[in-house]
Amino acid sequence: xxxxxxxxxKPAPSRFVPPGPFGIIEGDGCLNCAKCVKKSCAYQVYxxxxxxxxxxxxxxxxxxKNCFRCVQECxxxxxxxxxxxxxxxxxxxxxxxxxxxSNQRQAEAGKIPVSGGGYGGPFAGPGFDxxxxxxxxxxxxxRDGIHGREYISTAVEFGPVSQPAxxxxxxxSEERQAVSARLRVEVSVPILFDLLPxxxxxxxxxxxxxxxxxETNTLMILPAESIAGELSSWRAHxxxxxxxxxxxxxxxxxxxxxxxxxxxxxxxxxxxxEIKRANPAVIVSxxxxxxxLAEEKIELLARAGVEVIHILADGQxxxxxxxxxxxxxxxxxxxxxxxxxxxxxxRVTLIFGGGIALAEHVAKAIICGADAxxxxxxxxxxxxxxxxxQCSPKxxxxxxxxxxxxxxxxQRVVNLVAAWHGQLLxxxxxxxxxxxxxxxxxAGRAIFREDIEKETFADIFGEKMQTRxxxxxxxxxxxIACAPNT
Amino acid sequence: MPPTPEIKRAPSRYRNPxxxxxxxxxxxxxxxxxxxxxxxxxxxxxxxxxxxSPRDEWCIGPSCQKNEYYxxxxxxxxxxxxxVNPNLQALRDHRWPADLLLxxxxxxxxxxxxxxxxEYRIGRSGGGFDRLRLRFPRIxxxxxxxxxxxxxxxxxxxxxxxxxxxxxxxxxxxxxxxxGSVSNHTMIxxxxxARAWDTFTCTGEGGYPESLKPYDSHMIxxxxxxxxxxxxxxxxxxxxxxxxxxxxxxxxxxxxxLGDKVTPAVARMREAVVGNALFSPFPFHSxxxxxxxxxxxxxxxxxxxxxxxxVKVSTPTDVDMVAVGSYYAGAHIIHLDGSYGGTGAAPDIxxxxxxxxxxxxxxxVHRFLVQEGIRNKxxxxxxxxxxTAFDMAKAIALGADGVVVGTADMVALECIRCRNCESGRGxxxxxxxxxPEYSEQMNVEWAAQxxxxxxxxxxxxxxxxxxLLGMRSITELxxxxxxxxxxxxxxxxxxxxxxxxxxxxxxxxx
Numbered sequence: 001x002x003x004x005x006x007x008x009x010k011p012a013p014s015r016f017v018p019p020g021p022f023g024i025i026e027g028d029g030c031l032n033c034a035k036c037v038k039k040s041c042a043y044q045v046y047x048x049x050x051x052x053x054x055x056x057x058x059x060x061x062x063x064x065k066n067c068f069r070c071v072q073e074c075x076x077x078x079x080x081x082x083x084x085x086x087x088x089x090x091x092x093x094x095x096x097x098x099x100x101x102s103n104q105r106q107a108e109a110g111k112i113p114v115s116g117g118g119y120g121g122p123f124a125g126p127g128f129d130x131x132x133x134x135x136x137x138x139x140x141x142x143r144d145g146i147h148g149r150e151y152i153s154t155a156v157e158f159g160p161v162s163q164p165a166x167x168x169x170x171x172x173s174e175e176r177q178a179v180s181a182r183l184r185v186e187v188s189v190p191i192l193f194d195l196l197p198x199x200x201x202x203x204x205x206x207x208x209x210x211x212x213x214x215e216t217n218t219l220m221i222l223p224a225e226s227i228a229g230e231l232s233s234w235r236a237h238x239x240x241x242x243x244x245x246x247x248x249x250x251x252x253x254x255x256x257x258x259x260x261x262x263x264x265x266x267x268x269x270x271x272x273x274e275i276k277r278a279n280p281a282v283i284v285s286x287x288x289x290x291x292x293l294a295e296e297k298i299e300l301l302a303r304a305g306v307e308v309i310h311i312l313a314d315g316q317x318x319x320x321x322x323x324x325x326x327x328x329x330x331x332x333x334x335x336x337x338x339x340x341x342x343x344x345x346x347r348v349t350l351i352f353g354g355g356i357a358l359a360e361h362v363a364k365a366i367i368c369g370a371d372a373x374x375x376x377x378x379x380x381x382x383x384x385x386x387x388x389x390q391c392s393p394k395x396x397x398x399x400x401x402x403x404x405x406x407x408x409x410x411q412r413v414v415n416l417v418a419a420w421h422g423q424l425l426x427x428x429x430x431x432x433x434x435x436x437x438x439x440x441x442x443a444g445r446a447i448f449r450e451d452i453e454k455e456t457f458a459d460i461f462g463e464k465m466q467t468r469x470x471x472x473x474x475x476x477x478x479x480i481a482c483a484p485n486t
Numbered sequence: 487m488p489p490t491p492e493i494k495r496a497p498s499r500y501r502n503p504x505x506x507x508x509x510x511x512x513x514x515x516x517x518x519x520x521x522x523x524x525x526x527x528x529x530x531x532x533x534x535x536x537x538x539s540p541r542d543e544w545c546i547g548p549s550c551q552k553n554e555y556y557x558x559x560x561x562x563x564x565x566x567x568x569x570v571n572p573n574l575q576a577l578r579d580h581r582w583p584a585d586l587l588l589x590x591x592x593x594x595x596x597x598x599x600x601x602x603x604x605e606y607r608i609g610r611s612g613g614g615f616d617r618l619r620l621r622f623p624r625i626x627x628x629x630x631x632x633x634x635x636x637x638x639x640x641x642x643x644x645x646x647x648x649x650x651x652x653x654x655x656x657x658x659x660x661x662x663x664x665x666g667s668v669s670n671h672t673m674i675x676x677x678x679x680a681r682a683w684d685t686f687t688c689t690g691e692g693g694y695p696e697s698l699k700p701y702d703s704h705m706i707x708x709x710x711x712x713x714x715x716x717x718x719x720x721x722x723x724x725x726x727x728x729x730x731x732x733x734x735x736x737x738x739x740x741x742x743x744l745g746d747k748v749t750p751a752v753a754r755m756r757e758a759v760v761g762n763a764l765f766s767p768f769p770f771h772s773x774x775x776x777x778x779x780x781x782x783x784x785x786x787x788x789x790x791x792x793x794x795x796x797v798k799v800s801t802p803t804d805v806d807m808v809a810v811g812s813y814y815a816g817a818h819i820i821h822l823d824g825s826y827g828g829t830g831a832a833p834d835i836x837x838x839x840x841x842x843x844x845x846x847x848x849x850x851v852h853r854f855l856v857q858e859g860i861r862n863k864x865x866x867x868x869x870x871x872x873x874t875a876f877d878m879a880k881a882i883a884l885g886a887d888g889v890v891v892g893t894a895d896m897v898a899l900e901c902i903r904c905r906n907c908e909s910g911r912g913x914x915x916x917x918x919x920x921x922p923e924y925s926e927q928m929n930v931e932w933a934a935q936x937x938x939x940x941x942x943x944x945x946x947x948x949x950x951x952x953x954l955l956g957m958r959s960i961t962e963l964x965x966x967x968x969x970x971x972x973x974x975x976x977x978x979x980x981x982x983x984x985x986x987x988x989x990x991x992x993x994x995x996x
Contacts, residue, residue: 021576021578022575022576025572042910042911042914042924043910043914065904065906065914066576066902066904066906067902067904067906067913067914067915068504068573068576068902068904068915069500069914069915071502071504071573072498072500072501072502072503072504073500073501073502074501074502075501077502077539080572080573081572081573081575081576082572082573082575082576083575083576083578102834112833112834112835113833113834113835114742114744114831114832114833114834114908115831115832115834115837115905115906115908116829116830116831116832116905116906116907116908116909116913116918117828117829117830117893117901117903117904117905117907118581118735118826118827118828118829118837118870118871118893119581119735119825119826119837119838120578120579120580120581120582120903120905121580121581121611121838122580122611122612122613123580123611123612123613123614123616123617123826123843124612124613125612132825132839132840132841132842132843133839133840133841134802134803134840134841135732135737135738135800135802135840135841136738136769136802137731137732137769137799137800137802137808138731138769138770138773138774138775138776138778138779358835359835360835360838360839363839364839423833423835426738426739426833426835426836426840427835427836427839427840429738429739429768430737430738430739430768430836430840431738432738444803445803447803447841447842447846452842452846453846455846455850456846456849456850457846457849457972457975460849460967460970460972461967461970461971461972461974461975461976462975462976463975464974464975465974465975465977
């Protein structure tokens with residue numbers, strides 16, 4: 001039985017009032033009733049509300065749970081509800097307000113999001129929303145109540161599985177094996193922290209993430225140049241991204257870290273050799289953009305014996321440098337399958353990043369063939385970032401992310417990882433799986449929309465129309481307003 | 487048509503019911519009362535010399551402009567305004583958009599299809615039932631079957647095993663909702679509606695409250711993995727026992743009841759500790775094979791020799807095998823709960839991602855049962871996102887014999903889908919709560935009448951749908967996928983609105 005993996009989430013309240021999806025609007029005509037409906041709010045929204053002068057918002061909008069009771073019981077009919085534009089304008093089409101809001105709540109509480117009522121979202125959607133994970137009605141006893149969950153392993157290993165690295169040609173086989181055992185790095189969750197987008201972040205922010213990486217036993221990729229001072233103490237959990245050019249200045253770092261990363265270019269082979277000479281025990285991961293040509297590059301790297309390949313889509317999970325970008329989910333399947341066919345899949349670890357926005361994406365990416373995933377934006381979201389995309393030295397960050405304190409930031413990120421880990425366990429438990437490594441590439445443990453449509457509907461309705469991708473309709477109702485006397 | 491219980495008007499229990507449109511009377515109003523005289527729907531009412539606040543929920547909106555009694559135009563002071571209710575912006579549910587909530591409420595209030603231009607058939611999820619349409623053949627009105635000839639009855643035992651041939655008058659029954667997840671009042675209201683329509687409702691897995699004793703012959707009791715409140719006595723009380731292997735909202739996970747909702751009454755019923763969260767395990771720890779499953783079924787049959795056994799499962803990729811396995815283990819009813827099913831509390835990740843939507847599972851299982859030659863020996867029931875009479879007809883046309891409803895019952899009691907049933911004292915709208923103070927805020931007679939009315943409207947619609955299809959029994963519709971159009975496959979302009987027929991048949995609608 002694997003050892004238990006316990007994270008310790010603790011509430012870490014938001015520094016800024018998170019915008020709620022719906023606002024309360026108070027119109028004219030209050031009758032000043034002795035028994036005001038506001039007093040009987042089930043959530044004491046009106047008692048707890050305050051005015052936040054930093055953000056100029058009424059906290060009622062984020063406390064309100066939208067039960068409509070006050071709206072429906074007010075004698076003067078002065079209360080009404082509306083959509084809160086501050087909430088609905090967060091993020092973009094991919095990083096939806098719901099995704100941002102949910103991750104922020106997870107970072108705050110460290111708990112799996114649980115709610116009442118059935119699912120209220122679209123039937124399906126593009127990308128990860130066009131697949132469902134499987135379950136078993138009658139499963140092996142993976143779970144004893146909720147307690148056995150802790151024995152479900154979410155650990156993944158990096159480094160050579162059976163074959164000693166090809167970059168040690170001059171060493172004996174015993175030595176090779178010893179090195180190869182030392183080479184393996186295990187993380188407890190298949191979620192790595194990747195380079196942060198948008199801007200350079202100050203040391204306390206990076207330190208918060210590095211400490212969280214240590215506490216959750218995972219790895220954090222960051223530019224080698226930024227590893228200094230306090231950060232160096234978490235070297236074991238840092239993966240320095242080495243810049244092109246002379247590696248000399250980074251030799252100490254290479255010797256102290258367990259894994260380093262380089263960006264793929266024509267000199268990749270040479271550079272790996274150079275790094276391995278400096279530290280034979282270090283794992284070298286190669287960063288590759290997910291382009292239409294990724295198959296070839298990855299085949300070459302795998303053939304050359306590269307141990308870890310980190311493949312990156314853009315921030316929205318789309319292929320890079322493509323006129324008609326495909327989505328990461330489908331590309332993972334293709335790349336995984338290609339390596340399986342070449343007989344090389346087990347000699348290389350694949351990390352995929354870009355567009356991993358929710359815990360469900362971790363499970364789905366792994367089902368499609370990833371060994372692990374990397375996240376960036378969710379890390380910032382857990383530090384309250386709303387993805388407004390206006391980072392610049394001139395503009396003031398609405399959530400003052402540069403002022404994040406290390407200990408608070410660490411707890412927020414630990415909370416997020418704890419919540420995602422818990423959700424991963426739910427998915428694995430539902431399938432009766434004890435080990436996330438068994439999920440890799442198990443496309444049979446998923447239901448892909450294209451496949452199930454073909455299987456169940458093709459006989460009934462014939463060929464599906466390819467041209468029309470039907471999106472869920474906006475849920476807002478039509479805007480008909482009738483002026484008087486028209 | 488089944489015998490119809492009395493439909494009585496059961497208006498909203500809130501002072502300000504929500505309408506699609508909001509009518510406003512400004513200060514210029516002289517309380518002359520003309521609008522009250524004009525409006526045939528009762529939007530405007532005068533009490534003494536004063537006008538009351540407009541009843542938004544009865545206003546038919548801009549479609550009223552063609553009427554000579556259009557109040558906005560006729561008001562001598564120009565003091566009336568009407569617009570789409572801005573509150574609807576805060577009802578953002580793709581599966582239950584505002585129109586569907588409002589139309590459900592209207593049906594629950596008056597027992598007929600909604601009178602204004604509300605969408606009463608589908609939601610806005612962009613897939614599944616929401617992309618399917620019914621295709622009615624052109625049958626001359628004179629040749630349509632008469633209303634009285636059409637049967638909506640459903641036989642639940644097809645095994646010919648000597649057990650009672652239980653038949654229900656309508657092709658739907660109520661899904662399991664435990665005492666704990668919902669209030670005693672809610673349970674009783676559902677039970678009364680089930681009795682009135684000669685169908686069933688289910689206790690869920692939280693025990694069998696004594697208050698449901700009078701409804702025993704219309705109750706299903708659930709045996710779920712937590713075995714909360716299950717005893718030989720509870721199994722012997724009923725005509726149908728349901729094994730809940732899994733639930734569509736959280737397939738592969740056990741039930742959740744968060745600590746706040748474990749009140750003294752709930753704890754007593756479940757033999758648990760007040761305030762402690764209750765998690766049902768997953769799976770049944772006594773069932774790791776189909777053989778174990780058969781032992782389970784045999785056990786129930788032994789304890790209650792006259793009951794039928796239903797097996798409720800979720801929809802994994804091998805749902806067809808599961809269904810066949812259940813049949814051979816002795817189940818009378820296979821109940822598939824699709825992945826978008828209802829719940830009182832579930833992890834969001836499970837609600838959205840685990841297992842397949844019911845729209846795929848029904849044809850998959852139906853076809854497999856046909857191939858195995860056992861389709862007519864078992865009753866196939868579908869649930870998980872069945873919100874309207876149209877969803878029912880579509881589920882049946884895809885291959886189910888009947889359906890189970892849950893959330894729609896709750897909406898009839900004015901659930902607004904705020905999705906906070908899991909936390910704190912539970913539902914502030916007094917439906918999914920066990921808090922003694924909140925529970926008292928909903929009257930049982932009213933609640934029962936609302937559900938009876940909603941069912942009444944559904945039955946009318948189902949009968950009309952069958953007539954328009956030229957069918958005399960709901961059983962004729964099973965697996966008739968030729969009666970369906972899927973808009974992703976066939977770009978057919980299909981309008982399956984049956985409102986004109988319903989209005990025609992009884993003069994006017996509700």
